[in-house]
Amino acid sequence: MQTYDLIIIGSGPGGYAAALAAGKAGLVTALVESGPLGGTCLNWGCIPTKLFLGATEPIAGIRAQERLRLASGSMTVDLPALQRRKDTMVGASRKAIEQSLTRVNVELIRGRARLASPTSIIVNNADNGEETELGFAKLIIATGSSPSFFPGMEPDHQTILDSTDLLDLAEAPESLAIIGAGAIGLEMGQFWERLGTKITLIEGMDRVAPTEDPEISKVITTALKRAKWKISTGKKVASIQAENNKAVVTLEDGTTFEADKALVAVGRKPNTEGLNLEAAAIATQGRGWITTDDCLLAGENIYAIGDVNGRTLLAHAASDQAEYVIRHILEQTSDPYGPGPIPGCIYGSMEAIRTGFTAEELTTQGKTVTISRAMLSANPISQSHGAPAGLVKVVWSQGKVMGISAVGHGVSHLITLCEVVVKEGWTREKAENIVFAHPTLDEALKEALLAQQA
Amino acid sequence: MQTYDLIIIGSGPGGYAAALAAGKAGLVTALVESGPLGGTCLNWGCIPTKLFLGATEPIAGIRAQERLRLASGSMTVDLPALQRRKDTMVGASRKAIEQSLTRVNVELIRGRARLASPTSIIVNNADNGEETELGFAKLIIATGSSPSFFPGMEPDHQTILDSTDLLDLAEAPESLAIIGAGAIGLEMGQFWERLGTKITLIEGMDRVAPTEDPEISKVITTALKRAKWKISTGKKVASIQAENNKAVVTLEDGTTFEADKALVAVGRKPNTEGLNLEAAAIATQGRGWITTDDCLLAGENIYAIGDVNGRTLLAHAASDQAEYVIRHILEQTSDPYGPGPIPGCIYGSMEAIRTGFTAEELTTQGKTVTISRAMLSANPISQSHGAPAGLVKVVWSQGKVMGISAVGHGVSHLITLCEVVVKEGWTREKAENIVFAHPTLDEALKEALLAQQA
Structure with a gap:
């Protein structure tokens, strides 16, 4: 039986990031994937939707200027051409993933994996149905999630x-x-x-x-x-x-x-069907999310990362967990996994972001909370896009920023800056010491950070 | 002769910020302005140009999608309507400035000021030409700059x-x-x-x-x-x-x-004409930029901030100097003025930003420099806008980020994040510890920060 230092099941943002880091570190690594490389995010999630929203953004822009009676116009989208471009882009990214895995000597195995024992899996070859048992010193389950449905509303995939x-x-x-x-x-x-x-x-x-x-x-x-x-x-x-x-x-x-x-x-459900988790006595909870401990271990030498552990159903959360797990495997850290705030975005004409806690969450924890906010209506960049609706809301506890939410045109662009502010628990003084360029949407964050707290 | 704790000449981003901070701190303050409130930035600079670029952005967006053959369309701008909206917006901002000054008891004096002595100015009333001498304990000159021309290319304002x-x-x-x-x-x-x-x-x-x-x-x-x-x-x-x-x-x-x-x-030249700087023995250099010391003092109790001191011709640099000077006047700081890196942006379809040093500047200082970079071509947000050209370039010295430049569609949105990274001198490890949301343009910065340095 062929054995590996590390086997990873699933090539989405979690599995791929883990494989890349493991390969770079010299671990003898296999990545098993039964579908297209890149998982939901690349093939049917974040990436196609961002492409579709980006390509049609001028339509929203025209409408915003029309509402102000400053302009008139229209844009017609060639939907099949857009879908072909999506397929081309996604295909190129899949190829890039494959190449970067090859470059760091990760073995890519096409097939469906299931646990055979606490130290081995069986892969059912995607082409010929042959079954092969592979041994591992460490295993990472990164199989992701799928859309879930309540009874009575299952898709027929036509209507x-x-x-x-x-x-x-x-x-x-x-x-x-x-x-x-x-x-x-x-x-x-x-x-x-x-x-x-x-x-x-x-x-x-x-x-x-x-x-x-x-x-x-x-x-x-x-x-x-x-x-x-x-x-x-x-x-x-x-x-x-x-x-x-x-x-x-x-x-x-x-x-x-x-x-x-x-x-x-x-909603979504974890992809654990057919994984035969029982073979390694791996526990699940709720709809089947894999139970993990503080170090993302689901069992002895078996980690679960990304959507499948049900912690945070976001691509970058999966990648972050992947990087932690590889450091844990390499014994570069024995700390429990503690990523701090995980940023999240909703994209579109009206965008929303959040990182850290909401006021409600902190109050529930018994913390004293103050709030400061700034409306986008006075921001010149928001005004220039005919999009003055929205706000930035900052949640404070004991003089430090604990969470930021924002909504409005283009606020996804504030997310990493907000992430840094929350992760580092900025004080008001800290915000005062940063020079914000003028005019920027970022100034709405500055205004919110420096506004009266109540 | 009426006297003030503080007189400020000029109501642009420097003078206005200074007046607001002084008023809040309880200083008896007068702000003298001969033109419209808000200075160049609000009336003829940053704000109108951002409004014009924002309103016409859909045109650039349509063209980008047309180049990819994904869409076709057009947008026609009603230029007079856009100019009227600009006037309305700018007018509303001027009114807001006036109201916030009134709220903190700053006296607004309409007229042209000139120095009469080291402790007084004369204001020539804009309406009736009357001249009034006003005494000050402290003076801030914040008169800004104007377009300058070489001989043979002076504008006729028609052609x-x-x-x-x-x-x-x-x-x-x-x-x-x-x-x-x-x-x-x-x-x-x-x-x-x-x-x-x-x-x-x-x-x-x-x-x-x-x-x-x-x-x-x-x-x-x-x-x-x-x-x-x-x-x-x-x-x-x-x-x-x-x-x-x-x-x-x-x-x-x-x-x-x-x-x-x-x-x-x-280019631009300082607005010092008619200020009678000689009355307080204030020195100038070059085209007439007011010479300031490490605390932005141009003479005893006389400060010069913003464009007129020639340090950095940017609105937010003026505001930052203003806030420092008020702290200096209030004896909350005796440190020399040291803002750290000043961010700068060029807006449009292809944007450019910079904060901190370029490689060339550091090399000239005798520093050892390494460079890391990431191209935007693989970034999904850049791709979605049909705008894959551009890059993020990071300049390092002794393991710390010393400067960042970027160019491409929408990179102005990275500026404050870059400012924080440069101001705090991030290490590679620091960058690794921040969770960047996916997919974002910000990930191009992450990629640049984590790329091989050479």
């Missing part, structure tokens, strides 16, 4: 779609019902809205972007309503049926409506 | 224009000759190019953006040439004449060409 289906539609539907107002629903909806699709958004929680600060949700809601989205919050969907090429959505209150297509984006 | 004239043109000229490839020429040129004007750019130095790193200049040049700018560097202009409503530009090598309008943006 009732998941986020992957929606990327490949041949033409913009006239109307689209989006079930779930998280990042996926909001980003996808904005893309199709720009192409002329009428959007109806249904969220079971009491507001859009329900994991964000309520003030953030409010600004997003206003912007979407202005863009003629029909929004229904606090209402659960009872069922979605495909009838005569239409999606018929029935809410629990009995209301029913029709749309050409429906996107179900209500 | 041969300065940057202020160019903001108010009633329609886009068919062709525009821009003399000077600094920030003003590049930003203004990009605005008019978007409206259809053919641009010819003449720079006497050997490259566009001559104060930036040569690698940055190269990327800008390529982008402008692709946008059909005619560019001539290393050639000085001998004269510009207005003939039959055309600007006739003659270079020193005898070449001559015609354009509908010419913009002369070759």
Whole structure:
């Protein structure tokens, strides 16, 4: 039986980053992947959606200037051409991933892996179905997650779609019902809205972007309503049926409506099916998320990173966990995994970001909290884009920044700066000592950091 | 004679910031202004140009997607409407400035000031020409700068224009000759190019953006040439004449060409004319820049801040000096003024930023320098905007970041993050410990910080 210092299952942002770091460090490493290299993020997630939003941004820009009566115009998108470019770009990135793995001597094994014992896996070869047992000193499970569905709203992939289906539609539907107002629903909806699709958004929680600060949700809601989205919050969907090429959505209150297509984006589930976790006595929790200890260990010599451990379902969280685990394997650290704040963004015409704690989270922890904020309405960069709605909200405890949320045009550009401010727990004095260039959107953050706290 | 704790001459970003801080601190303060509140930045500089660039950004966005054959379209700008909006916005900001000064009890005096003695000024009332002498314990001169011209190229304000004239043109000229490839020429040129004007750019130095790193200049040049700018560097202009409503530009090598309008943006000179600096024995240097010591003192109890002292001709540099001077007056600091790196941006479709030192500057100081860089071509956000040209360049000395330059679509959004990295002298390890959200343009900075240094 061939054995490796390290076997990694899954080549998404977690598995790929782990393989690259392990290869550089000289570990004899194999990376097993049953699908396309790069995982959800590259193939059906962050990257395609950013490409679609970036390509259609001028449409939103034209509309913003038209609202101010400063300009008029239009842009027509060649959707098949955009999809081909997406495929080309994603394909090039897959190739780049493969090359960089080869460069650091990581062996790439195409096939589906399952645990055979606490020290070995079996790979079912993707081409010929042959099964091979491979031994490992260390194993990293980085298999990610997939869209999940409540009973009664499973996609048929024709009319009732998941986020992957929606990327490949041949033409913009006239109307689209989006079930779930998280990042996926909001980003996808904005893309199709720009192409002329009428959007109806249904969220079971009491507001859009329900994991964000309520003030953030409010600004997003206003912007979407202005863009003629029909929004229904606090209402659960009872069922979605495909009838005569239409999606018929029935809410629990009995209301029913029709749309050409429906996107179900209500959550994700861990990819653990068929992994045979029992062979190494690996525990799971909730929907099947792999239980990990403080060092991301799921069992002896077996780590789980990224979405599959259910900690933070974000690509950069997976990569960060990957880098930590390789240092842990190399005994460069024995500290528990403590990444500090993990930044998050929702992209589109109206963007939202968050890093660190919300006021509510800190109050729940029994901390005394103060808040300072700045509106974007006076910021010259926001004004120049005809996008004065939005704010930056800073959460303080004991004189230090504990969290920042922001919403508005282009605020995703503030995220790493906010991450640094929160991670380092800036004081007001620290913020005073930084020269902010003028005019920048960044000055809204400065204004929020220096504003009266209450 | 009425006397004040503090008199400030000029209400631009320096004078205004000083007045606000002084008022808050309870100093009996007067602010003297002969023109519109807000100075060059608000009325004829940073703010109007950002508004013009922001409003026309969709045009550049459409062109970028058209180049990729992903879309087609156009946007027509209502130039008079845009100018009216500029006037409205700028007017509202002037009003906001006035209100915030009133709120902290700063007395606003409209008129032209000149020094009468080392402890008093005379103000010539703007309305009635009356002259009043006012005494001060401390004086801040913050009179800013104005466009300067070489002999033979003075504007006639009809055909041969300065940057202020160019903001108010009633329609886009068919062709525009821009003399000077600094920030003003590049930003203004990009605005008019978007409206259809053919641009010819003449720079006497050997490259566009001559104060930036040569690698940055190269990327800008390529982008402008692709946008059909005619560019001539290393050639000085001998004269510009207005003939039959055309600007006739003659270079020193005898070449001559015609354009509908010419913009002369070759430099700036300090606004010291009529200030009667001799009354307080205040020294100047070069074109008349006021000489200041390490504490920004130009004489006993007389400070000079902002453009007029010639240190850094940027709005935020003036504001930062203002805040220092007020602390110095209040005896909260006796340290010499040491702002650290001052960030700078050039805006437009192809943006450039810089903070800290260039490699050349450090080498001249005898320091050992290494360089690391990342190209934007692989960044998903750059790709999504059809704008893969550009790079982030990091300059290191003794394991610490000493300067960062960047060029490309949207890189102005990196400026404050870069400022923090340079000001704090990040090490490679420090950069490794920050979680960068994915996908962001910020990741290009991460990649540059972690790239091999050479």
